[in-house]
Amino acid sequence: MFDGLDSGINRDHPHEGVRLGVLLNAAGRRSYGPLLLVIGLFAISPATVLPGMTSVAAAITLLIATQMAVGLRRPWLPRQILELRVPRRPFFAFLDSARTRVETMDGDLVRARWEPLTRGPFMYVVALSVVLAALVTFPLSLIPFAPLAPGIAVVLFAVGIIARDGLLLALGMVFTATALAFLAQVWPL
Template identity: 55%
Template sequence: MLDEIEGRARERDGDPFRLSDIVEAVGRRSYGPLLLVIGLFAISPATIVPGMTWLAAAITLIVAGQMLVGMKRPWLPRKALRAKLPREGSLQAIDKVRSWAKRIDGVLKPRLAFLSQPPFVNVIALFVIAAALITFPLSLVPLAPLAPGVAVVFFGLGMVARDGLWLLLGAASLAGAFWLGWTLIF
Protein backbone atom coordinates (compact mmCIF):
# COMPACT_ATOMS: atom_id res chain seq x y z
CA MET A 1 0.00 0.00 0.00
CA LEU A 2 2.83 2.36 0.87
CA ASP A 3 4.48 1.57 -2.46
CA GLU A 4 1.31 2.54 -4.34
CA ILE A 5 1.01 5.83 -2.45
CA GLU A 6 4.71 6.56 -2.97
CA GLY A 7 4.31 5.84 -6.69
CA ARG A 8 1.44 8.33 -6.94
CA ALA A 9 3.46 10.97 -5.11
CA ARG A 10 6.43 10.49 -7.41
CA GLU A 11 4.17 10.68 -10.49
CA ARG A 12 3.07 14.14 -9.34
CA ASP A 13 6.52 15.66 -9.75
CA GLY A 14 5.31 19.14 -10.72
CA ASP A 15 1.59 18.79 -10.02
CA PRO A 16 0.07 19.07 -6.56
CA PHE A 17 -0.20 15.81 -4.61
CA ARG A 18 -3.73 15.55 -3.19
CA LEU A 19 -5.57 13.42 -0.67
CA SER A 20 -7.64 12.08 -3.59
CA ASP A 21 -4.42 10.57 -5.01
CA ILE A 22 -3.97 8.54 -1.81
CA VAL A 23 -7.61 7.44 -1.74
CA GLU A 24 -7.46 6.36 -5.40
CA ALA A 25 -4.18 4.49 -4.87
CA VAL A 26 -5.55 2.56 -1.92
CA GLY A 27 -9.16 2.13 -3.13
CA ARG A 28 -11.33 -0.30 -1.17
CA ARG A 29 -8.35 -1.24 0.99
CA SER A 30 -8.58 2.20 2.59
CA TYR A 31 -11.24 0.90 4.98
CA GLY A 32 -8.66 -1.10 6.92
CA PRO A 33 -6.26 1.77 7.63
CA LEU A 34 -9.17 4.08 8.39
CA LEU A 35 -10.68 1.62 10.88
CA LEU A 36 -7.24 1.11 12.40
CA VAL A 37 -6.74 4.85 12.93
CA ILE A 38 -10.24 5.28 14.38
CA GLY A 39 -9.73 2.26 16.66
CA LEU A 40 -6.39 3.57 17.88
CA PHE A 41 -8.02 6.92 18.61
CA ALA A 42 -10.83 5.11 20.46
CA ILE A 43 -8.35 3.45 22.82
CA SER A 44 -6.12 6.50 23.20
CA PRO A 45 -6.07 8.82 26.21
CA ALA A 46 -7.80 11.45 24.04
CA THR A 47 -11.11 9.69 24.70
CA ILE A 48 -10.92 10.78 28.33
CA VAL A 49 -12.33 14.10 27.11
CA PRO A 50 -16.12 13.93 27.44
CA GLY A 51 -17.82 13.18 24.14
CA MET A 52 -14.72 11.90 22.33
CA THR A 53 -15.67 8.26 22.80
CA TRP A 54 -19.06 8.95 21.24
CA LEU A 55 -17.41 10.89 18.42
CA ALA A 56 -15.11 7.93 17.68
CA ALA A 57 -18.11 5.58 17.76
CA ALA A 58 -20.11 7.83 15.42
CA ILE A 59 -17.24 8.04 12.92
CA THR A 60 -16.83 4.27 13.16
CA LEU A 61 -20.53 3.85 12.36
CA ILE A 62 -20.25 6.08 9.29
CA VAL A 63 -17.17 4.31 7.93
CA ALA A 64 -18.50 0.80 8.62
CA GLY A 65 -21.86 1.73 7.09
CA GLN A 66 -20.13 2.75 3.88
CA MET A 67 -18.16 -0.49 3.95
CA LEU A 68 -21.38 -2.47 4.49
CA VAL A 69 -23.15 -0.98 1.47
CA GLY A 70 -20.14 -1.86 -0.68
CA MET A 71 -18.74 1.56 -1.51
CA LYS A 72 -15.41 1.19 -3.33
CA ARG A 73 -13.77 3.59 -0.90
CA PRO A 74 -14.91 5.70 2.03
CA TRP A 75 -16.76 8.85 1.05
CA LEU A 76 -14.96 12.02 1.98
CA PRO A 77 -16.10 15.59 1.34
CA ARG A 78 -14.88 17.01 -1.98
CA LYS A 79 -13.01 19.76 -0.18
CA ALA A 80 -11.06 17.15 1.80
CA LEU A 81 -10.22 15.20 -1.36
CA ARG A 82 -8.86 18.36 -2.99
CA ALA A 83 -6.56 19.07 -0.06
CA LYS A 84 -3.00 19.53 -1.27
CA LEU A 85 -0.33 17.56 0.52
CA PRO A 86 3.34 18.49 0.51
CA ARG A 87 4.92 16.01 -1.89
CA GLU A 88 8.35 15.89 -0.22
CA GLY A 89 6.86 15.80 3.26
CA SER A 90 4.58 12.94 2.21
CA LEU A 91 7.52 10.99 0.80
CA GLN A 92 9.48 11.55 4.02
CA ALA A 93 6.51 10.39 6.09
CA ILE A 94 6.22 7.25 3.96
CA ASP A 95 9.90 6.51 4.58
CA LYS A 96 9.42 6.90 8.34
CA VAL A 97 6.28 4.76 8.41
CA ARG A 98 7.89 2.05 6.28
CA SER A 99 10.07 0.81 9.19
CA TRP A 100 7.00 0.42 11.40
CA ALA A 101 5.14 -1.25 8.56
CA LYS A 102 7.92 -3.83 8.22
CA ARG A 103 7.69 -4.65 11.93
CA ILE A 104 3.93 -4.99 11.75
CA ASP A 105 4.21 -7.12 8.61
CA GLY A 106 6.18 -9.60 10.70
CA VAL A 107 3.06 -10.23 12.78
CA LEU A 108 0.42 -9.80 10.10
CA LYS A 109 0.25 -12.25 7.23
CA PRO A 110 -2.36 -13.09 4.63
CA ARG A 111 -4.08 -15.92 6.52
CA LEU A 112 -7.68 -16.94 5.99
CA ALA A 113 -7.73 -14.08 3.47
CA PHE A 114 -11.20 -15.02 2.25
CA LEU A 115 -12.56 -13.46 5.48
CA SER A 116 -11.42 -10.02 4.26
CA GLN A 117 -13.30 -10.25 0.96
CA PRO A 118 -16.98 -10.12 0.00
CA PRO A 119 -19.32 -11.43 1.27
CA PHE A 120 -17.39 -11.82 4.54
CA VAL A 121 -16.29 -8.18 4.46
CA ASN A 122 -19.96 -7.30 4.93
CA VAL A 123 -20.03 -9.46 8.07
CA ILE A 124 -16.92 -7.62 9.29
CA ALA A 125 -18.70 -4.33 8.60
CA LEU A 126 -21.65 -5.52 10.70
CA PHE A 127 -19.26 -6.49 13.50
CA VAL A 128 -17.64 -3.04 13.37
CA ILE A 129 -21.09 -1.42 13.49
CA ALA A 130 -21.90 -3.59 16.52
CA ALA A 131 -18.64 -2.48 18.16
CA ALA A 132 -19.57 1.16 17.57
CA LEU A 133 -23.09 0.67 18.93
CA ILE A 134 -21.95 -1.10 22.12
CA THR A 135 -19.50 1.76 22.69
CA PHE A 136 -22.34 4.20 23.42
CA PRO A 137 -23.67 2.47 26.57
CA LEU A 138 -20.19 1.31 27.63
CA SER A 139 -18.95 4.90 27.55
CA LEU A 140 -20.94 5.52 30.72
CA VAL A 141 -18.49 3.24 32.57
CA PRO A 142 -14.85 4.36 32.84
CA LEU A 143 -12.45 2.35 30.65
CA ALA A 144 -15.22 0.05 29.39
CA PRO A 145 -15.16 1.48 25.82
CA LEU A 146 -11.62 0.13 25.44
CA ALA A 147 -13.03 -3.35 24.69
CA PRO A 148 -14.91 -2.41 21.50
CA GLY A 149 -12.06 -0.05 20.57
CA VAL A 150 -9.61 -2.95 20.68
CA ALA A 151 -12.00 -4.96 18.49
CA VAL A 152 -12.01 -2.15 15.90
CA VAL A 153 -8.19 -2.05 15.98
CA PHE A 154 -8.09 -5.81 15.33
CA PHE A 155 -10.61 -5.48 12.50
CA GLY A 156 -8.55 -2.66 10.99
CA LEU A 157 -5.34 -4.69 11.21
CA GLY A 158 -7.05 -7.71 9.69
CA MET A 159 -8.44 -5.66 6.80
CA VAL A 160 -5.09 -3.96 6.13
CA ALA A 161 -3.17 -7.24 5.94
CA ARG A 162 -6.01 -9.44 4.70
CA ASP A 163 -5.33 -11.49 7.81
CA GLY A 164 -8.39 -13.48 8.82
CA LEU A 165 -6.76 -14.49 12.10
CA TRP A 166 -6.83 -10.84 13.24
CA LEU A 167 -10.41 -10.53 12.01
CA LEU A 168 -11.31 -13.53 14.18
CA LEU A 169 -9.47 -11.91 17.11
CA GLY A 170 -11.59 -8.82 16.48
CA ALA A 171 -14.74 -10.93 16.60
CA ALA A 172 -13.58 -12.51 19.87
CA SER A 173 -12.84 -9.05 21.30
CA LEU A 174 -16.27 -7.88 20.20
CA ALA A 175 -17.85 -10.85 21.96
CA GLY A 176 -15.91 -9.86 25.07
CA ALA A 177 -17.17 -6.28 24.73
CA PHE A 178 -20.76 -7.50 24.56
CA TRP A 179 -20.22 -9.76 27.57
CA LEU A 180 -18.75 -6.77 29.43
CA GLY A 181 -21.69 -4.62 28.38
CA TRP A 182 -24.17 -7.26 29.53
CA THR A 183 -22.53 -7.64 32.94
CA LEU A 184 -22.15 -3.89 33.50
CA ILE A 185 -25.58 -2.82 32.26
CA PHE A 186 -27.79 -5.69 33.42
Protein backbone atom coordinates in the same frame (compact mmCIF):
# COMPACT_ATOMS: atom_id res chain seq x y z
CA MET B 1 0.44 4.35 6.89
CA PHE B 2 2.64 5.55 9.76
CA ASP B 3 5.09 6.99 7.23
CA GLY B 4 2.22 8.83 5.56
CA LEU B 5 1.17 10.33 8.88
CA ASP B 6 4.74 11.34 9.68
CA SER B 7 5.43 12.95 6.32
CA GLY B 8 1.96 14.43 5.81
CA ILE B 9 1.50 16.19 9.13
CA ASN B 10 3.59 18.82 10.85
CA ARG B 11 3.97 17.65 14.45
CA ASP B 12 5.29 21.06 15.56
CA HIS B 13 2.51 23.17 14.05
CA PRO B 14 1.43 25.96 16.40
CA HIS B 15 -2.22 24.80 16.40
CA GLU B 16 -2.98 22.56 19.36
CA GLY B 17 -5.18 20.28 17.27
CA VAL B 18 -4.86 18.65 13.88
CA ARG B 19 -7.89 18.35 11.63
CA LEU B 20 -9.26 14.85 11.26
CA GLY B 21 -9.40 15.33 7.49
CA VAL B 22 -5.65 15.96 7.43
CA LEU B 23 -5.00 12.79 9.45
CA LEU B 24 -7.24 10.71 7.21
CA ASN B 25 -5.74 12.07 4.00
CA ALA B 26 -2.24 11.29 5.26
CA ALA B 27 -3.30 7.74 6.16
CA GLY B 28 -5.12 7.03 2.90
CA ARG B 29 -8.77 8.00 2.81
CA ARG B 30 -9.73 6.01 -0.26
CA SER B 31 -10.05 2.63 1.41
CA TYR B 32 -11.68 1.37 4.57
CA GLY B 33 -8.70 -0.28 6.28
CA PRO B 34 -6.46 2.77 6.82
CA LEU B 35 -9.46 4.94 7.65
CA LEU B 36 -10.66 2.50 10.32
CA LEU B 37 -7.13 2.16 11.63
CA VAL B 38 -6.73 5.90 12.22
CA ILE B 39 -10.13 6.11 13.93
CA GLY B 40 -9.47 2.93 15.92
CA LEU B 41 -6.07 4.16 17.09
CA PHE B 42 -7.68 7.43 18.09
CA ALA B 43 -10.42 5.51 19.96
CA ILE B 44 -7.87 3.73 22.15
CA SER B 45 -5.53 6.72 22.53
CA PRO B 46 -5.28 8.99 25.57
CA ALA B 47 -6.98 11.71 23.51
CA THR B 48 -10.33 10.05 24.27
CA VAL B 49 -10.13 11.05 27.92
CA LEU B 50 -11.60 14.36 26.78
CA PRO B 51 -15.37 14.27 27.34
CA GLY B 52 -17.31 13.08 24.32
CA MET B 53 -14.30 12.01 22.22
CA THR B 54 -15.08 8.31 22.62
CA SER B 55 -18.59 8.90 21.30
CA VAL B 56 -17.24 10.99 18.42
CA ALA B 57 -14.87 8.16 17.47
CA ALA B 58 -17.73 5.65 17.73
CA ALA B 59 -20.00 7.80 15.54
CA ILE B 60 -17.33 8.14 12.85
CA THR B 61 -16.63 4.40 13.02
CA LEU B 62 -20.35 3.71 12.69
CA LEU B 63 -20.62 5.96 9.64
CA ILE B 64 -17.64 4.31 7.94
CA ALA B 65 -18.67 0.75 8.81
CA THR B 66 -22.24 1.33 7.62
CA GLN B 67 -20.93 2.45 4.24
CA MET B 68 -18.73 -0.64 4.11
CA ALA B 69 -21.69 -2.87 5.03
CA VAL B 70 -23.88 -1.47 2.24
CA GLY B 71 -21.08 -2.06 -0.25
CA LEU B 72 -19.86 1.44 -1.10
CA ARG B 73 -16.50 1.16 -2.82
CA ARG B 74 -15.05 4.24 -1.12
CA PRO B 75 -15.87 5.77 2.24
CA TRP B 76 -17.32 9.25 2.47
CA LEU B 77 -17.28 11.58 5.48
CA PRO B 78 -19.16 14.87 5.85
CA ARG B 79 -17.21 18.10 6.04
CA GLN B 80 -18.16 18.67 9.71
CA ILE B 81 -16.40 15.44 10.69
CA LEU B 82 -13.35 16.21 8.58
CA GLU B 83 -13.07 19.60 10.34
CA LEU B 84 -12.95 18.07 13.85
CA ARG B 85 -9.65 18.62 15.62
CA VAL B 86 -7.70 15.85 17.33
CA PRO B 87 -5.38 16.93 20.17
CA ARG B 88 -1.97 16.96 18.47
CA ARG B 89 0.48 16.04 21.24
CA PRO B 90 -1.44 13.16 22.87
CA PHE B 91 -2.31 11.66 19.48
CA PHE B 92 1.26 11.74 18.19
CA ALA B 93 2.68 10.45 21.48
CA PHE B 94 0.30 7.51 21.27
CA LEU B 95 1.00 7.04 17.57
CA ASP B 96 4.75 6.84 18.22
CA SER B 97 4.28 4.15 20.86
CA ALA B 98 1.79 2.28 18.65
CA ARG B 99 4.18 2.41 15.71
CA THR B 100 6.91 0.56 17.59
CA ARG B 101 4.42 -2.11 18.63
CA VAL B 102 3.01 -2.47 15.11
CA GLU B 103 6.48 -2.70 13.57
CA THR B 104 7.35 -5.45 16.05
CA MET B 105 4.23 -7.38 15.05
CA ASP B 106 4.58 -6.81 11.30
CA GLY B 107 5.54 -10.04 9.62
CA ASP B 108 5.68 -12.01 12.87
CA LEU B 109 2.13 -11.65 14.07
CA VAL B 110 0.47 -9.87 11.15
CA ARG B 111 0.51 -11.51 7.75
CA ALA B 112 -1.81 -12.78 5.07
CA ARG B 113 -3.55 -15.87 6.46
CA TRP B 114 -7.01 -17.32 6.64
CA GLU B 115 -7.53 -15.35 3.44
CA PRO B 116 -11.01 -16.68 2.62
CA LEU B 117 -12.18 -14.68 5.64
CA THR B 118 -10.81 -11.47 4.07
CA ARG B 119 -12.93 -11.36 0.94
CA GLY B 120 -16.35 -11.96 -0.53
CA PRO B 121 -19.43 -12.29 1.65
CA PHE B 122 -17.38 -12.59 4.82
CA MET B 123 -16.36 -8.93 4.48
CA TYR B 124 -20.02 -8.02 4.99
CA VAL B 125 -19.90 -9.96 8.26
CA VAL B 126 -16.76 -7.99 9.17
CA ALA B 127 -18.48 -4.72 8.29
CA LEU B 128 -21.49 -5.61 10.43
CA SER B 129 -19.14 -6.55 13.27
CA VAL B 130 -17.49 -3.13 13.04
CA VAL B 131 -20.97 -1.55 13.13
CA LEU B 132 -21.70 -3.58 16.25
CA ALA B 133 -18.39 -2.56 17.85
CA ALA B 134 -19.25 1.09 17.20
CA LEU B 135 -22.77 0.75 18.57
CA VAL B 136 -21.65 -0.97 21.77
CA THR B 137 -19.13 1.82 22.36
CA PHE B 138 -21.86 4.39 23.02
CA PRO B 139 -23.22 2.86 26.25
CA LEU B 140 -19.77 1.62 27.29
CA SER B 141 -18.42 5.17 27.04
CA LEU B 142 -20.14 5.85 30.36
CA ILE B 143 -17.81 3.34 32.09
CA PRO B 144 -14.11 4.20 32.42
CA PHE B 145 -11.88 2.05 30.19
CA ALA B 146 -14.83 -0.07 28.97
CA PRO B 147 -14.68 1.33 25.40
CA LEU B 148 -11.17 -0.12 24.98
CA ALA B 149 -12.49 -3.55 23.93
CA PRO B 150 -14.54 -2.28 20.97
CA GLY B 151 -11.72 0.17 20.14
CA ILE B 152 -9.21 -2.67 20.03
CA ALA B 153 -11.68 -4.63 17.91
CA VAL B 154 -11.80 -1.79 15.37
CA VAL B 155 -7.98 -1.70 15.24
CA LEU B 156 -7.88 -5.49 14.71
CA PHE B 157 -10.50 -5.25 11.96
CA ALA B 158 -8.55 -2.45 10.27
CA VAL B 159 -5.18 -4.25 10.39
CA GLY B 160 -6.89 -7.46 9.27
CA ILE B 161 -8.40 -5.68 6.26
CA ILE B 162 -5.10 -4.00 5.35
CA ALA B 163 -2.95 -7.15 5.76
CA ARG B 164 -5.59 -9.62 4.54
CA ASP B 165 -5.24 -11.38 7.88
CA GLY B 166 -8.36 -13.41 8.62
CA LEU B 167 -7.08 -14.35 12.05
CA LEU B 168 -7.06 -10.69 13.10
CA LEU B 169 -10.58 -10.28 11.72
CA ALA B 170 -11.68 -13.24 13.84
CA LEU B 171 -9.94 -11.74 16.90
CA GLY B 172 -11.77 -8.48 16.24
CA MET B 173 -15.03 -10.41 16.40
CA VAL B 174 -13.93 -11.94 19.72
CA PHE B 175 -13.24 -8.48 21.17
CA THR B 176 -16.62 -7.25 19.89
CA ALA B 177 -18.37 -10.24 21.47
CA THR B 178 -16.48 -9.59 24.72
CA ALA B 179 -17.64 -5.99 24.74
CA LEU B 180 -21.23 -7.12 24.11
CA ALA B 181 -21.02 -9.69 26.91
CA PHE B 182 -19.68 -7.06 29.29
CA LEU B 183 -22.46 -4.67 28.31
CA ALA B 184 -25.05 -7.41 28.91
CA GLN B 185 -23.60 -7.96 32.40
CA VAL B 186 -23.66 -4.27 33.25
CA TRP B 187 -27.04 -3.43 31.70
CA PRO B 188 -29.11 -6.60 31.38
CA LEU B 189 -32.16 -6.16 29.17
